[in-house]
Amino acid sequence: MLKGLLIGLAVLLGILMIGNLDKIFIQSAPDRVIVTTKKVGAVSLEKIMEKYEGTEVYEERFGLVKVPYGQVNRYVQLLKEDKDIRMVSKIQIEPKLDFKNFVVEVRDQLVGYTEGEFGTITYRNRIDRELPIDLQLGKMVKRSFSYLIPGILTAIVGGFALALLAIWLPKVGSVLDKFNRLLLAMPDFLIIALMQTIAILLAIASGKKVLTIMQFADNTPFLIPFLAISLLPTALMYGAFRIAVTREWDEGYIKTAYAKGVSRSRVILVHILRNVTEDLLAVLPRVVSVAITSLVVAEVMCGVFGLGGYAINPDLFKVTSLPATCAILACFGLLTHVLVAILRKYLVVKTKEVA
Template structure:
């Protein structure tokens, strides 16, 4: 019986509770720092100012006057009645335009462009602080759809998250399973391995956007060839495409996972214990399944965080192309006309990534043992 497994013995964890608690607080603070950075970066668009931050231009119907409009917009004043210019509180131009658009008698409300775009730290700081104050008071932003109805983002966030996770989690699980099976098949059968490696090299060189478009075109041509509806290509009402984002999420991360597992298996197959096992009569397949697969578990858990990040990015691109009103497609959805909730959506995506990172850390702690040499 082989005894090479004796060199992989778990060490006793002698750490006290205080270092563990300290490590936990370190990761919590790191997570909070990440969320703050995402919040600041998601507001970076407010640094580049191309319109007047305290003015708006309106076009009114005959039964409405600027004085009547200012009475319905507290804090606004008439600047130029002939040009239809109003002054509003600093940084509130977009908010006042949105409110004015819902008032009867207002035909159009628009911004007043600057002669030259400028970089304004004041405008950026104003919006970031204003949004942070809103978070503290439970206001996480709103968005306005084509019917001019304002909706709090927290009301739609659970629906968007459920819609996204419906194909994100199955797609990620398929990516892990598919890449693992292909890596094993490529290691067992050399000819098949050359073909899979060739396809892997091709997929590595193709942009994610191009792969998603190919999947979408495949769905369209399948529908045309069969003569009737087969696959939903874009979101229509409450009907959401599943197969296209599902395949996208499964395909792109699996490329990274497969490459890592292929290298890890090749590394293990060159180890002395594999040579000994084969010399004692075990087949290559038995060694792979029974021993090598267990020893590449750490490599799999190491690449999974990066693969999950790739899956989230692929999900966002797929939702944008398919017009899905999920976490990734929300920002550029044609349904959304204006919004103040990009930070919330970005932080929601970050929290999903952090949840998976924490899950992978628990798996590493449970299944990956520390090794030591024995006499």
């Protein structure tokens, strides 16, 4: 259990670090801003800055003000709301590496998480205003999981059912095997693009919209993301089950069971399925990982403002909430490993069955 917790913490810490890699490179001074006061009846800059703890005026005539290291964005937003200040701007510098800024940003982000602040998004039509992601996070989670969870469940059940069908009907299984290899060879973005193209061609032929392929306001596509999430994981489940069953057919206990007159269906349902449970559980985390990857691709290509696709939304200018949303998807994936560990404890046959 301790090992699992450490792995989970390492994954979340890795997401936090990678999500803030851009903070290593700075293009503006990390501890200084330029402040311009109002001219008519203006209060002195020194007097104004006395209201803000941690600030210090370097050169009043140039409006040069020192702020706490790494807090430039926060103070820019704060000072812009002051009625005695006309304008606040960052100081542009030559791009350089600054690991101190990276450490400060990560630390502040962790503090923000403890206070319920999960980052911000900035729209291109208002680049001067950073909006907390908290207001959108609930809708994003609901939107993404509305097709992620059904897609994963469909993949597990569908892959298992198709594999059973292939075993019972060898000729059908031969066709399914070929289709499965083709599906695994196709990248998910190509599958999504094909589905969108088919939807467009059907709409042109019928003269009306067949299904939604892009999000518009609250009208969110469901079928394309759902199918994109389901198809490749279904192929993985099918392939894992087929390989496991093929291996079991060559085992001695199967031949012994047939020699005793046990029917084919009983051999499959009673004997083989018990011995391939480990294989099915082993592929489950991989199925969930592929489903999450497909979710991201589908949301990006369908323009869905969900956990996976919002960061590449063309309407957004800046995103600082990516670590938080990635962590939600990572936690979902980690929970799969916990579930598999529990199921393995109670379902897996420790000693292979013999007839």
